[in-house]
Every structure is written in C-alpha cells, then in structure tokens.
Amino acid sequence: MSWIDIGALEEIAPRGARVVKTAFGCVAVFRTETDEVFAVSDRCPHKGGPLSDGIVHGNKVTCPLHNWVFSLETGEAQGADEGQVPTYAARVEAGRILLDATQLQARAVA
Amino acid sequence: MKQKLVVIGAGMASGRVLERLFEAEPDAYEVTLFNAEPRGNYNRIMLSPVLSGDKTYEEIVTHDDDWYAENGVTCRFGEHVVGIDRNRKVVIGEKGEVAYDKLLLGTGSAPFIIPVPGKDLPGVITYRDLDDTEKMIEAAAKGGKAVVIGGGLLGLEAAAGLKERGMDVTVLHLMGHLMERQLDPSAGYLLRKDLEGRGITVMTQASTSAILGEDKVEAVLLEDKTVLEADLVVMAVGIRPETRLATDAALEVARGVEVNAQMITSDPDILAVGECVEFDGQLFGLVAPLYDQANVVAQTLLAEPAAFVPKELSTKLKVTGCDLFSAGDFAEGEGREDIVFRDPARGVYKRLVLEGDTLVGAVMYGDTADGSWFFGLIKDGTDISEMRETLIFGPGFQGGAQADPLAAVAALADDAEICGCNGICKGDIVAAIQDGATDLGAVRATTKASGSCGTCTGLVEQVLAVTLGDDFVMPAAQPVCGCTDLTHEDVRRLIKAQELKSMPAVWQELGWKSSDGCHVCRPALNYYLLADWPVEYIDDPQSRFINERKHANIQKDGTYSVVPRMWGGMTTPDELRAIADAAEKYNVPTVHVTGGQRIDLLGVKGEDLPDIWADLNKAGMVSGHAYSKGLRTVKTCVGKDHCRFGTQDSTGLGIQLEKALWGSWTPHKVKLAVSGCPRNCAEATCKDIGVICVDSGYQISVAGAAGMDVKETESLTDVATEKEALEIVMAMMQIYRENAKYLDRIYKWVGKVGLDWVKEQVVDDLENRAALVERFLLSQSVYQKDPWAEHVAERAETYRPIANLTLEAAE
Numbered sequence: 001m002s003w004i005d006i007g008a009l010e011e012i013a014p015r016g017a018r019v020v021k022t023a024f025g026c027v028a029v030f031r032t033e034t035d036e037v038f039a040v041s042d043r044c045p046h047k048g049g050p051l052s053d054g055i056v057h058g059n060k061v062t063c064p065l066h067n068w069v070f071s072l073e074t075g076e077a078q079g080a081d082e083g084q085v086p087t088y089a090a091r092v093e094a095g096r097i098l099l100d101a102t103q104l105q106a107r108a109v110a
Numbered sequence: 111m112k113q114k115l116v117v118i119g120a121g122m123a124s125g126r127v128l129e130r131l132f133e134a135e136p137d138a139y140e141v142t143l144f145n146a147e148p149r150g151n152y153n154r155i156m157l158s159p160v161l162s163g164d165k166t167y168e169e170i171v172t173h174d175d176d177w178y179a180e181n182g183v184t185c186r187f188g189e190h191v192v193g194i195d196r197n198r199k200v201v202i203g204e205k206g207e208v209a210y211d212k213l214l215l216g217t218g219s220a221p222f223i224i225p226v227p228g229k230d231l232p233g234v235i236t237y238r239d240l241d242d243t244e245k246m247i248e249a250a251a252k253g254g255k256a257v258v259i260g261g262g263l264l265g266l267e268a269a270a271g272l273k274e275r276g277m278d279v280t281v282l283h284l285m286g287h288l289m290e291r292q293l294d295p296s297a298g299y300l301l302r303k304d305l306e307g308r309g310i311t312v313m314t315q316a317s318t319s320a321i322l323g324e325d326k327v328e329a330v331l332l333e334d335k336t337v338l339e340a341d342l343v344v345m346a347v348g349i350r351p352e353t354r355l356a357t358d359a360a361l362e363v364a365r366g367v368e369v370n371a372q373m374i375t376s377d378p379d380i381l382a383v384g385e386c387v388e389f390d391g392q393l394f395g396l397v398a399p400l401y402d403q404a405n406v407v408a409q410t411l412l413a414e415p416a417a418f419v420p421k422e423l424s425t426k427l428k429v430t431g432c433d434l435f436s437a438g439d440f441a442e443g444e445g446r447e448d449i450v451f452r453d454p455a456r457g458v459y460k461r462l463v464l465e466g467d468t469l470v471g472a473v474m475y476g477d478t479a480d481g482s483w484f485f486g487l488i489k490d491g492t493d494i495s496e497m498r499e500t501l502i503f504g505p506g507f508q509g510g511a512q513a514d515p516l517a518a519v520a521a522l523a524d525d526a527e528i529c530g531c532n533g534i535c536k537g538d539i540v541a542a543i544q545d546g547a548t549d550l551g552a553v554r555a556t557t558k559a560s561g562s563c564g565t566c567t568g569l570v571e572q573v574l575a576v577t578l579g580d581d582f583v584m585p586a587a588q589p590v591c592g593c594t595d596l597t598h599e600d601v602r603r604l605i606k607a608q609e610l611k612s613m614p615a616v617w618q619e620l621g622w623k624s625s626d627g628c629h630v631c632r633p634a635l636n637y638y639l640l641a642d643w644p645v646e647y648i649d650d651p652q653s654r655f656i657n658e659r660k661h662a663n664i665q666k667d668g669t670y671s672v673v674p675r676m677w678g679g680m681t682t683p684d685e686l687r688a689i690a691d692a693a694e695k696y697n698v699p700t701v702h703v704t705g706g707q708r709i710d711l712l713g714v715k716g717e718d719l720p721d722i723w724a725d726l727n728k729a730g731m732v733s734g735h736a737y738s739k740g741l742r743t744v745k746t747c748v749g750k751d752h753c754r755f756g757t758q759d760s761t762g763l764g765i766q767l768e769k770a771l772w773g774s775w776t777p778h779k780v781k782l783a784v785s786g787c788p789r790n791c792a793e794a795t796c797k798d799i800g801v802i803c804v805d806s807g808y809q810i811s812v813a814g815a816a817g818m819d820v821k822e823t824e825s826l827t828d829v830a831t832e833k834e835a836l837e838i839v840m841a842m843m844q845i846y847r848e849n850a851k852y853l854d855r856i857y858k859w860v861g862k863v864g865l866d867w868v869k870e871q872v873v874d875d876l877e878n879r880a881a882l883v884e885r886f887l888l889s890q891s892v893y894q895k896d897p898w899a900e901h902v903a904e905r906a907e908t909y910r911p912i913a914n915l916t917l918e919a920a921e
C-alpha cells in the first residue's frame with residue numbers, strides 16, 4: 001500500500017463528508033461521530049446520488065436522493081435494497097487523513 | 111565495577127525503573143537522579159485528591175529521602191539538566207556535569223499553552239505538578255471565579271477540586287462534548303449533567319480568543335465575544351512530550367523521543383521512558399503503559415531480553431460521583447457492532463463495541479461496576495459469542511433484563527408537565543389514576559390532560575401504563591423510528607417536560623436504542639430542539655437533510671438549484687440583471703419562473719454554490735430557502751396600488767410578512783399568500799396561511815393545501831389592521847412550530863389538534879397570543895440570518911473537494 005495524505009481530519013465535520021476528485025470520479029471521504037474515516041465511491045449504485053451529501057449515522061450513510069442506506073465499512077446496501085458501492089482503504093494518522101493510492105490507481109486501470 | 115547510570119527526571123516512569131532495577135540487581139549501577147522539581151518522586155496522578163483536600167502531599171510521596179539513601183542514589187533535586195554531551199558522555203546540570211555509562215531520559219511532558227494574548231498573566235496556571243496544585247489551593251482560599259480551559263481528564267479534575275474548595279467554576283471545552291477522546295456523546299452528556307449538578311458551569315464548543323487583565327488575570331474572552339470574569343484561569347488543554355534535551359542532543363525525535371521496543375533511543379547508550387517517548391508512532395499519557403515501559407527499561411539496563419508491547423487502555427475520572435469508564439476502541443469501524451443499554455431513571459449508559467465475536471471497546475457511565483470485567487474481555491480477546499445476548503448486563507447478571515420502553519416516562523419527575531395546554535403535570539395524572547381514573551377518558555375528565563390539542567395523549571397513556579402496570583393495555587402507536595418506542599408527539603412533549611436541550615440528552619433520557627440516532631430521527635430531533643430551545647440548543651447541520659445542510663435543492667444529477675428571495679414576488683431591473691449575470695457566469699442550464707413568484711436557477715454545481723451566492727448577495731439578494739422546512743414564499747397580487755379592485759396594500763403586507771417570517775424553521779414548509787380582494791389572484795385560499803384583503807381589513811385563513819392534497823383554507827379570524835394581521839400570523843407560525851409533528855404541514859396538524867383549539871390559543875387568548883409572538887421573535891433573533899452569506903464567509907471551503915488527485919496524476 002502507498003498512503004497519500006489528502007487533508008486534515010478537522011477539514012471534515014464529524015458525521016460529515018468531503019469528496020476527493022480522482023481520475024475516475026469522486027470518492028467520498030466520511031468522518032463518523034467517533035472520528036473514524038471511511039472512503040467509498042461518491043456514486044450511489046441506485047441512481048448515482050452523491051453519497052457525500054447523505055446523513056451519516058453510526059457507520060452508515062443514507063443516500064440523499066432516495067434514502068438507500070449503505071454500510072461505510074463494506075459498501076453494502078442495508079435492509080431490503082440491494083447494491084454495493086466500492087470502498088477504499090482510509091485511515092487517520094496524527095490528525096491527517098490517508099487514502100491508499102495503489103488502490104485508487106488500481107481502480108483507475110480496471 | 112558499578113556502571114554509572116544518570117536519570118533525568120524523577121517521575122512516575124523513571125521511579126518505577128529504579129524500583130525494578132534495585133529489586134533485581136541492587137549493585138549493578140551507581141545512580142544519579144536529576145529532577146527539575148525540588149523534590150523526589152511522588153504519585154502525580156494523586157494530585158487531584160490533594161487539590162480537592164482528600165489527601166496531603168505527604169501521603170502521595172512514593173520515594174522518600176530514606177529510600178534514595180538506602181539505594182545509594184545521588185539526588186540532584188531542584189536542578190535542571192541543561193544539556194547532554196554525547197561525545198564525552200556527560201550530562202550537564204545547572205550545578206555541574208556528571209559522567210554516564212548509560213543515560214535514561216524520563217522528562218515527562220510539558221502542559222500545552224494555547225497561544226492567546228494574556229496567556230502569561232499572573233493567575234493563569236497549568237496543572238502538572240505540586241507547585242501548580244499549591245498555587246490553585248492558594249488561589250481558591252480567596253474564593254472567586256475560576257475558569258478551566260479544557261474539558262478533558264485533567265481539566266475536569268481541576269474543576270471539581272476547585273469547586274470543592276469553594277470557587278465558582280466554569281469549564282470551557284472546544285469540542286462538542288466533554289472528554290471526547292475517552293467518551294462518546296451520550297456518556298459525555300451524562301458527565302456534563304453530573305458536573306452541572308454539583309454547580310460547575312460547562313460550556314462546550316467554546317473557543318478562547320484571549321485572556322484579559324491589566325497586571326493579573328481578570329477575564330476570559332471567547333471567540334463569540336462572551337466575556338467570563340475570572341480570578342484564576344487553569345489551562346488544561348493537553349500535553350506535549352518534553353523533548354528539548356533530546357532534540358538538542360540530536361537524538362531522533364518525532365513528536366516524542368523515538369525508542370525501539372527495548373526503549374533505546376537512536377543512541378545505544380541512551381534510553382527513554384514515560385510520556386516523553388514515542389514508540390511506533392504512539393504517545394503515552396497514562397501510567398499503565400509507562401509502567402510496562404519501565405519494566406522493559408530495567409531489563410534492558412541489565413542486558414536481559416525484553417520488549418515493550420502497547421496494550422489496550424482504560425480510563426476513569428477521579429471525581430467522586432462521576433462514575434465513568436472507557437476502554438479499548440469504541441469507534442465505529444470495519445465489521446463492528448454496537449450494543450447499547452440506557453436506563454434513564456438511574457442515569458446509566460452502557461455501550462459495548464463488538465468486532466466479530468470479540469469485545470473491542472466499552473464506554474459506560476453511571477454504573478461502571480462491570481468495567482474491569484469488560485476490560486478483561488477486551489484485553490484477552492475472549493470469544494463472547496455464547497453470551498452475546500446478555501453481555502451488556504455484566505458477569506453477575508446473565509439473566510437478561512429487557513430495556514423498558516416505558517422507562518422514559520417512569521423516570522419523569524412528578525412536576526414534569528405532560529399536558530402543555532392545561533398545565534397538567536405527571537403527579538396530577540398519577541393522583542387522578544390513584545383516585546380511580548383508570549382509562550384515558552376518565553383521566554381526561556378529571557384532569558383535562560390531553561383534552562385540548564390532544565398531542566400528549568400518548569404520554570397520558572404511558573403514565574396510565576406505568577401506574578397501573580398490567581391492568582392497562584397500551585394502544586399501539588407509531589414510533590418515530592427504530593431507535594425508540596416513543597411517538598413524535600411523545601418526544602416533543604418530553605423534550606419540553608424534561609427540558610432536554612441537546613441530542614445526547616434526548617437519546618439518554620428517553621432511552622434511545624442506538625448510539626447516535628439515524629437519518630429518520632435526527633432531522634426531527636434537530637428541529638424539535640431548535641424550535642423549543644432557540645437560545646440554548648446549537649443547530650446540528652449534520653442532522654439535516656442535504657438541502658438544508660447546503661442551503662440549495664439537490665437535483666437528480668447531484669447538481670443544485672438556487673432560488674434567491676424576491677420579497678412578496680417583487681423584483682427590480684438590478685436584481686434581474688444580477689440573476690442573468692450569475693446564470694451566464696456559472697453556466698446555469700435552466701432558468702425557470704417558479705410557482706412561488708420567483709426565479710429558479712437550476713443545475714448549479716455544488717462547488718460553485720458559495721461563489722454564485724456571493725454574487726447574488728452583492729446584488730442585495732438572500733437565500734429564498736426554497737429547500738427548507740421553513741418559510742418559503744409569500745405570494746402577493748399587485749393590490750390597490752394598481753388594480754382597480756384592490757382594497758388594501760396586499761403587496762406591502764406580503765413583503766412585511768415575508769420580512770418578518772423568513773429564516774424561521776418549521777415542522778414542514780410554510781407558504782403564504784396575500785390577495786388584494788376576494789378575487790384572490792394570489793391564490794391565498796390554498797396556502798398554509800392566507801390573507802384576503804377586504805374593505806374592513808384582513809381575512810386570515812389557515813390550513814390550505816395545493817400539493818398532494820388540495821384543500822381550501824379555513825377562516826382563523828378577521829382583523830382590522832396590518833399590525834394585528836402580522837401578530838396573528840406570527841402567533842400562528844409559533845404555535846405550529848412548537849406543537850406539530852415533524853413533516854406535518856399546517857393542514858395535517860390542524861386536522862389533528864382541531865381548528866377550535868388553534869383559535870383559542872391564537873385568537874381568543876390575547877395574553878397567549880402575545881407570548882407566542884414573543885417566543886417567535888426570540889427564535890428569529892437567532893435564526894433570521896442569511897445562510898448564504900454565512901456559508902460564503904465561514905465554510906465555503908467545505909463545498910469544494912478536500913483533495914484533487916486528478917491534478918497529481920497529470921503531473
């Protein structure tokens with residue numbers, strides 16, 4: 001893995017998200033109430049809703065367009081809905097948010 | 111021959127090293143011990159009991175003069191080490207050099223001082239050693255006001271001690287809840303409540319901008335311009351490893367002095383231990399890991415193999431009566447699952463975090479008896495699959511009590527108001543039940559509770575259930591969401607009756623089943639709290655739907671629409687020009703004249719929002735809140751200025767109404783219209799609130815609809831003057847704001863409580879009308895501001911990507 005620093009944890013509100021632009025589209029980076037970070041694709045598999053604009057509760061997010069709920073850990077749709085959003089490795093070190101560059105590039109090639 | 115060991119710092123970590131060393135091989139080393147403090151080793155963590163007066167300094171000394179003498183330690187207390195010469199292998203003290211074969215750094219940490227003006231004034235102190243403690247005790251003897259900056263472990267222990275000694279104490283904390291590193295918001299809420307219960311004032315999200323005073327501290331100035339008088343200021347905002355000597359000696363230093371698992375620094379003859387070290391990117395601020403390090407240091411010094419392994423930590427607060435415990439990692443994470451237990455009546459909150467079949471974290475408040483048992487399960491990684499169902503009840507109680515859905519009502523005090531309309535408290539209802547009123551009808555007949563607007567019916571039924579037990583069968587009611595068994599109406603009444611003013615307060619006192627709610631309950635709670643406590647509650651954007659968080663309407667392709675206000679449907683050539691310019695500049699694909707008499711710019715990119723708003727602001731326009739559960743539009747017709755039938759200035763009244771009501775948040779959206787005569791060109795009779803002008807004045811009607819339902823308004827009252835019309839409308843807004851269920855439009859809500867009740871409150875009872883208007887205006891004094899301007903000024907950055915990796919790829 002090669003980690004890239006994308007910004008400070010403080011730049012994302014608790015229970016909030018910001019996007020990272022990549023060559024293949026936006027990745028939504030979430031910060032939970034308890035300061036965990038998760039990165040998933042910003043496109044809802046239902047109809048492309050921007051997940052970064054959803055409400056974050058626990059380690060889940062609710063899509064702003066039609067309220068599908070996704071696990072930020074696995075990317076899986078919860079409850080009756082079926083779908084999966086790609087997830088990416090993310091972590092916080094010394095107050096900085098790090099994403100796995102190799103994974104992001106792998107996706108770009110795929 | 112004995113080797114020479116020099117130790118810098120007589121702290122808790124190095125003290126433990128020496129104990130271990132002398133126990134194992136008393137003759138291996140000849141020790142010289144430097145300490146900047148003019149005393150030997152004492153139990154630093156017991157300074158808080160010294161501060162509160164429960165212990166004396168003598169009681170917390172760990173190594174006295176005899177001990178040092180017996181072990182042949184040369185003590186150089188009260189002497190700072192000023193340098194290390196690694197070439198000559200000598201340590202330079204203020205009073206002379208000492209040669210070493212092995213050197214141990216145990217310099218601990220230095221308190222962090224926030225760099226604000228006034229930080230050096232006399233009366234501003236930190237909390238680290240005995241001298242600080244004595245200064246606090248001395249200051250407290252004079253009484254007066256103390257401000258403690260920092261709501262972590264140290265700050266709160268200082269606050270409790272100073273309070274115990276009779277000072278008037280305020281704690282300022284930058285984050286949203288106390289001890290955020292160790293506690294989650296729910297536990298933080300209970301801690302705050304306990305501290306407040308003992309008379310300590312707690313202010314969260316409080317950022318200090320300066321400490322004021324001439325030749326000693328007099329006050330603390332906050333960023334929001336609040337000034338707090340202070341005779342003493344304690345800074346307890348964190349610590350920083352004391353690494354100056356190591357840095358000067360060119361040892362490898364990151365945030366702390368870097369060591370390997372043998373506790374050896376980048377120089378093989380120099381070891382380090384305690385809070386000054388950094389191991390594997392980690393710093394240490396509690397004694398448990400320092401003691402583990404100390405054992406390793408002693409072994410390394412004796413050339414025995416040993417390796418330091420950081421373990422899970424647990425935290426307790428040494429403030430009597432604040433019973434908290436946290437251990438392990440209770441953050442949400444990959445494959446993790448929460449078990450939450452709340453007992454509102456006893457003020458108990460427990461949360462366990464599971465990962466697969468093991469427990470990885472625990473936070474508890476109020477009842478921490480099982481803390482060490484849970485901590486053991488965490489450290490040992492015990493498989494808990496067998497006891498999962500009952501785990502939260504602890505080792506002694508594997509029987510399994512179910513959380514009681516009526517707990518919140520059972521916990522209510524007798525003087526908690528259940529029926530707001532008639533001022534009936536829980537105690538009145540219980541008394542009536544005990545006198546034989548055993549069903550809703552009888553309670554209503556004897557007490558009037560739930561006999562007016564009826565929104566407290568659910569609660570009255572719950573009081574019946576709690577009082578009568580199995581003799582009363584609760585009708586099934588629709589709870590807010592899966593996080594609670596209570597209905598919206600119950601939650602609203604309980605927020606008022608129990609004066610719940612934060613989201614964690616609601617979760618805890620009403621026994622929420624999740625740790626931080628969900629997308630269904632959070633927006634509703636956020637609304638209820640801000641409507642009931644406009645001054646105390648701080649709006650939580652993260653609990654709002656995206657439209658209200660970003661102040662624009664999200665569209666199906668993820669772009670947004672922007673609708674500036676056009677007061678009463680009026681505009682000017684300048685405004686139109688500014689809108690046209692903005693539409694061109696930001697490539698707005700669609701410009702539409704809305705059904706609400708204004709102009710919608712559709713298809714704006716999220717990251718352009720702050721810029722387009724700034725442009726529209728410059729032309730004098732503010733947000734039209736076209737996205738809000740709040741005031742939308744006040745449509746008007748041209749009225750008597752132009753129209754041959756117009757009776758009053760309908761446009762003017764519409765503008766006045768919009769200017770009075772804009773910015774207010776409501777349970778659902780609110781739309782008004784004012785027509786100049788009964789021909790009703792503004793369609794006032796299908797709005798939430800409509801005004802028809804007539805020769806004799808203004809006919810005000812409410813509860814219309816023209817969306818999914820179409821419904822004509824019903825007459826509320828007729829008034830003679832604009833002033834009265836404004837009052838009635840504001841009172842109507844407020845009664846709706848205070849009572850309706852989230853997402854009920856006015857017509858739905860009036861359908862539930864009855865128009866007669868609304869008339870009584872808003873029209874007939876003049877005193878009540880005035881009180882409603884007053885509360886509306888209070889709320890407006892907080893919330894009536896243009897969110898666009900605010901976001902442009904303060905949070906424009908959050909609308910943009912946090913990083914752009916496409917640029918890097920291109921490079």
Ligand code: SRM
Pocket residue numbers: 663664665671673702703704705706707708709710712736742743779781815816817818819855
């Ligand atoms: C822009 C506008 C249509 C237009 O171009 O004219 C509009 C657009 C939307 N309306 Fe509307 N409504 C608009 C006037 C109306 C009107 C007419 C009026 O206000 O006089 C009505 C009927 C009157 C009423 O509200 O009772 C109306 C009844 C609704 C409803 C049904 C409400 C109901 O309680 O039955 C919804 C759905 C909802 O709110 O839950 C809705 C929801 C919406 C939303 C917000 C749908 C959504 O949630 O995304 C649309 C946003 C489009 C966008 O992306 O910007 N819109 N909508 C109008 C904006 C008015 C303004 O200037 O603010």
Ligand SMILES: Cc1cc2nc3c(=O)[nH]c(=O)nc-3n(C[C@H](O)[C@H](O)[C@H](O)COP(=O)(O)OP(=O)(O)OC[C@H]3O[C@@H](n4cnc5c(N)ncnc54)[C@H](O)[C@@H]3O)c2cc1C
Pocket residue numbers: 118119120121122123124125144145146147154155156157158189190191192216217218219237238239264267352355383384385386394395396397398400426428
């Ligand atoms: C009020 C208070 C309450 C606490 N409560 C708890 C608790 O409940 N639980 C818990 O686990 N931890 C608690 N702690 C933290 C705990 O006390 C520390 O983690 C521990 O004391 C650190 O030990 P140390 O040996 O690294 O440093 P210290 O104990 O700070 O010792 C370092 C010593 O080095 C000396 N020194 C520094 N530089 C020089 C120099 N150049 N020359 C000579 N001497 C020097 C200093 O004067 C100091 O005496 C508390 C701390 C405080 C202040």
Ligand code: SF4
Pocket residue numbers: none
């Ligand atoms: S009528 Fe329906 S489609 Fe048209 S704007 Fe209103 S909500 Fe959207």
Ligand code: FES
Pocket residue numbers: 044045046047048049063064065066067068
């Ligand atoms: S686009 Fe996300 S739920 Fe429909």
